[in-house]
Amino acid sequence: MLQQSVRLALLSITRNKLRSFLTLLGIIIGVAAVIAMLTIGSGVREKMHADITALGSNQVFVSAGYRFEPGSPPRDAARPLASEDYRMLARRLVDVQATAAVARKSLRAIFGPNSTQVSAVGVTQDYLRIRNWKVTRGRAPTRAEMESGAGVCLIAPAVSKALFGSDSPLSARIRIGQMTCTVIGLLAAKGGSLFTDEDNTVVLPLEAYQTRIAGNRHVESIVLTARPGIMTARIKREAEAAFRQIRRIAPGQDDDFQAEDMTEIIKFTTDTISTFTALLGAIAGISLLVGGIGIMNITLVSVTERTREIGIRMAIGARQGNILSQFLVEASILSLIGGLLGIGLGLAIAWGATLLIGIPFVPSIFAILCLSGVSMMIGVVFGFFPALHGARLDPIEALRHE
Amino acid sequence: MNAVLDTAPLIRFEQVWKTYGEGDMRVDALAGVSLSVESGEFVAIMGPSGSGKSTTLNIIGCLDAPTSGTHRFLGDDAGALDRGRRAGLRNMHIGFVFQGYNLLPRTTALENVELPLVYRGIKARERRERAAQALAEVGLSGREHHTPAQLSGGQQQRVAIARAIVSKPTLLIADEPTGNLDTRRGHEILELLTGLNRQQGLSIVMVTHEPDIAAFAQREIGFVDGCIAYDRARAGVS
Ligand SMILES: Nc1ncnc2c1ncn2[C@@H]1O[C@H](COP(=O)(O)OP(=O)(O)OP(=O)(O)O)[C@@H](O)[C@H]1O
Ligand SMILES: [Mg+2]
Numbered sequence: 001m002l003q004q005s006v007r008l009a010l011l012s013i014t015r016n017k018l019r020s021f022l023t024l025l026g027i028i029i030g031v032a033a034v035i036a037m038l039t040i041g042s043g044v045r046e047k048m049h050a051d052i053t054a055l056g057s058n059q060v061f062v063s064a065g066y067r068f069e070p071g072s073p074p075r076d077a078a079r080p081l082a083s084e085d086y087r088m089l090a091r092r093l094v095d096v097q098a099t100a101a102v103a104r105k106s107l108r109a110i111f112g113p114n115s116t117q118v119s120a121v122g123v124t125q126d127y128l129r130i131r132n133w134k135v136t137r138g139r140a141p142t143r144a145e146m147e148s149g150a151g152v153c154l155i156a157p158a159v160s161k162a163l164f165g166s167d168s169p170l171s172a173r174i175r176i177g178q179m180t181c182t183v184i185g186l187l188a189a190k191g192g193s194l195f196t197d198e199d200n201t202v203v204l205p206l207e208a209y210q211t212r213i214a215g216n217r218h219v220e221s222i223v224l225t226a227r228p229g230i231m232t233a234r235i236k237r238e239a240e241a242a243f244r245q246i247r248r249i250a251p252g253q254d255d256d257f258q259a260e261d262m263t264e265i266i267k268f269t270t271d272t273i274s275t276f277t278a279l280l281g282a283i284a285g286i287s288l289l290v291g292g293i294g295i296m297n298i299t300l301v302s303v304t305e306r307t308r309e310i311g312i313r314m315a316i317g318a319r320q321g322n323i324l325s326q327f328l329v330e331a332s333i334l335s336l337i338g339g340l341l342g343i344g345l346g347l348a349i350a351w352g353a354t355l356l357i358g359i360p361f362v363p364s365i366f367a368i369l370c371l372s373g374v375s376m377m378i379g380v381v382f383g384f385f386p387a388l389h390g391a392r393l394d395p396i397e398a399l400r401h402e
Numbered sequence: 403m404n405a406v407l408d409t410a411p412l413i414r415f416e417q418v419w420k421t422y423g424e425g426d427m428r429v430d431a432l433a434g435v436s437l438s439v440e441s442g443e444f445v446a447i448m449g450p451s452g453s454g455k456s457t458t459l460n461i462i463g464c465l466d467a468p469t470s471g472t473h474r475f476l477g478d479d480a481g482a483l484d485r486g487r488r489a490g491l492r493n494m495h496i497g498f499v500f501q502g503y504n505l506l507p508r509t510t511a512l513e514n515v516e517l518p519l520v521y522r523g524i525k526a527r528e529r530r531e532r533a534a535q536a537l538a539e540v541g542l543s544g545r546e547h548h549t550p551a552q553l554s555g556g557q558q559q560r561v562a563i564a565r566a567i568v569s570k571p572t573l574l575i576a577d578e579p580t581g582n583l584d585t586r587r588g589h590e591i592l593e594l595l596t597g598l599n600r601q602q603g604l605s606i607v608m609v610t611h612e613p614d615i616a617a618f619a620q621r622e623i624g625f626v627d628g629c630i631a632y633d634r635a636r637a638g639v640s
Binding site for chain 2: 003004011015308309311312313314315316317318319320322395396399
């Protein structure tokens, strides 16, 4: 019985391929949106997890700015952090393993006729170690070069390729904005992460960056790493207390700086993804509703077209339930086909997107099964009323129908 | 079922009325028809167009119920049953043959004949065997996998007869079964029906316009304006 219904349904669907396809667009788009969203979402999460692990989860970041709340002053209204703040903070904290200060700016790097846009980053001594960033050729700056602000720099692979092609960049002098520096080392490839693309980085001593590029003593952020066994939350608390004193913030006044540990950054990113997901989910929901109405419509058309057939079936002994289930099976198979097409399209979109933004492609079997089930349910739910209409036809009227 | 079964006629109409429309539009398709048909009879219903022949047949076939009066089938008050039970009666006891064949298009002869068995919940293998056998009985062996479009009118009507008898019904109902066929094919169909009636004791009620077709039956009922005008056994047959 069911087998017969399925065969009949497939027959009537394939007989009207174009019509069936157009009917299914809503469901295809809706399901594709959900699948793409879920697949990209889990790729982002996986990538984020990997990035954060690579970055080290024992870090606390301090930057200037007020806590983000409705009505709070904008971030750049806060006093910037200064090198002096960093030095005092680094001296006071006892539970930190390493500290670094960072400032950065997007500039053009020029060598002979070649030039490229780079992210010039001024850093203190421990930065590369904290970031676990290796120098593959040449060497890192010495402590003396760091402290004196010598005109030396390290370049990332993309910069080297843009300026020197396959030649060795070592000992070459390049221009970065107003400054000239000697390339002393080549940084390892970091690849793009969700947060930045670091392969176009030029690393300089912070001292040199401040005096020759920024023209001020500001620091964009301070990175602190906890000693093994120390919670980042504790480092964060200590840093906040110390920084209020260093920056002379009166009791009761808001912090004009923010210390964030990795858990907060993870939470922020996750929240952003969730908002995005909810939005896409709403679009997908509307699309599925439209798809369902399409199924309802096509089932009604099918019932009307086959009124005579319904009459014949009733005359030879079909009960209302037989007719009802025949059209329900047809509606749900139709929407299942839509669902499967949507899953295929969604996976294709997700695959393209993950390739484009450089995150892993992680399709979820669970989501695929769920969505197949959901599409079938859409057929059952939206096909029900037209199918019932067909089942309730009067056999004589139906037989007389042309 | 009950003791009545043995003695009750196959079909019994008691003062059956069938009324369509209301007020000025009111039509009495049947105006107090009483009749009975015994098991094993072959009855032809004749009469001018609009005289209520199809209406009578629809009620006999449990497709429809009288507006008033009773329709008994094997002693049971079939007119009082709900739609589901009437569908059950049709499925168990009645086979239909229509003027326009009414086969499902794009469906093979075998599948068309299988259909009543599908609704009886019979397994695919048995269905196929019985359908093939029914097709053989109407002389269509070898045409199992033809679709209606690939068959002539006479052949399509044979498929329809096979479909009507595959479930071994008590009663076969035919509304102008030869209406779309030429005389020769019409007579072939009637020979087939007569054979089923004689050899298997299948009861048949058939509507026709043509006296030569009605001549195959043992009994002829004439309708005029929703009433029975005459009801007679045919000379020479009994
Ligand atoms: N559904 C309906 N609604 C209104 N009137 C109907 C309906 N069905 C039948 N009638 C009327 O009932 C009367 C009897 O119809 P019926 O179909 O039984 O005639 P018939 O004897 O089979 O005629 P024919 O030889 O043309 O097939 C006719 O006057 C017809 O118009
Ligand atoms: Mg008629």
